[in-house]
Amino acid sequence: MAEIEILARRYPLCRKIAKDPRILRLSCAHPNKGYGDDCLCRKVEASRIYIVATNDRELRQRCRKIPGVPVMFSTRAGYKIERLPDAQQF
Numbered sequence: 366m367a368e369i370e371i372l373a374r375r376y377p378l379c380r381k382i383a384k385d386p387r388i389l390r391l392s393c394a395h396p397n398k399g400y401g402d403d404c405l406c407r408k409v410e411a412s413r414i415y416i417v418a419t420n421d422r423e424l425r426q427r428c429r430k431i432p433g434v435p436v437m438f439s440t441r442a443g444y445k446i447e448r449l450p451d452a453q454q455f
Contacts, residue, residue, distance in 0.1 A: 366390065368401065376420055378439045383418075402427065409434050416446065 366383060373380040382388060393404045402424050409415055410431055417428045418437040428436045429447075437446045 372420075376439060378444065379418070379420060382439075382444075406431070418444075 369376075369380050369383050383390070391408060393401075402421070405417065405424070406427055409417060409428065413431070413433040416435045416437050417424070419425060419428075420438050425436050425438060425447075428434050435446055435448070437444055439445075
């Protein structure tokens, strides 16, 4: 959330979505608070029931490599959700 607050002027829609009470925000349970993208990718790999919302191109590329995880990002006209990468059958 701290990173979103810093970038709020540039991406106001992301801040609005992140502050929405209907959106579940996860806290980091790792003892060593490291790079946020690494923690997010580990969490999504462990349980692929989340949609990753980011405007960070590098993080989007990393999340695209994880099968079954959709990526949401904002654009000028609103937001887009990329199709699900090929997921394994459950």
